[in-house]
Amino acid sequence: MRSAIVALAALASSVSAVGNxxxxxxxxxxxxxWSVGGSIGPEVAVAPGKNYTEVLRRDPTSGGVALKITRTAGGLFTGAPTQIFSYTLDGAQVWYDLSTVFGEPFAGSHLTVTANGGGTIDWPQGTHPGGSQVKVAPSGSNVVFTACA
Structure with a gap:
């Protein structure tokens, strides 16, 4: 019994909380x-001054998650310019990136992705500035994409 309690305590201390x-x-x-992994989550309207939050997770099918953002309702299914804030939870680390497809929906607006203990992605003009945008932070960090920073 005592060894089972010690084993459970060791396991609990090795499991760290994940961020958002x-x-x-x-x-x-x-x-x-839309939160997209092995499947597409429901459309979420994010009003000015509001936030969308999800707990960092590892998608069992694709491994990663892409938060796909358009300026138009239903835009994910109509080929609208799409901003993609993606992440992959990998044990003690979270890898994150910023990209676009079908155009740049935030051209002219400042975009950032920040995380405690991780690198910053900065798109001052809302367009890809060139070079690798992949960054990494501890998995307990909140990874924050800010549109119109």
């Missing part, structure tokens, strides 16, 4: 977000 993926809308208009 947070999307902040500092823009003057609503945008639309």
């Amino acid at each position: 993926a947070i999307v902040k809308n500092n823009c003057p208009s609503t945008f639309y977000l």
Whole structure:
């Protein structure tokens, strides 16, 4: 019994809390977000001044998660310009990146991704500035994408 309690205590101390993926809308208009891994989550309208938050997770099918953001409702299914804030939870670390597809929905707006203990992704003009954008932080960190920073 005593060894079982010691083993459980050791296991509990080795499991660390994970952070959150947070999307902040500092823009003057609503945008639309889908959490995509092995399947597509429901559309979420993120109003000005509001946030979307999900606990960092590892998708069992794809391994990673992409938070896909468009400026138009239903835009994920119509080929609208899409901002992609993606992350992969890998044990003690979370890897994160910023990219676009079908255009740049936030061109002209400052975009950032920050995490405690991790690197910052900074797109001053809302467009890819070139070079690798992949960063890494401890898995307990909140990883925050801010539109119109």
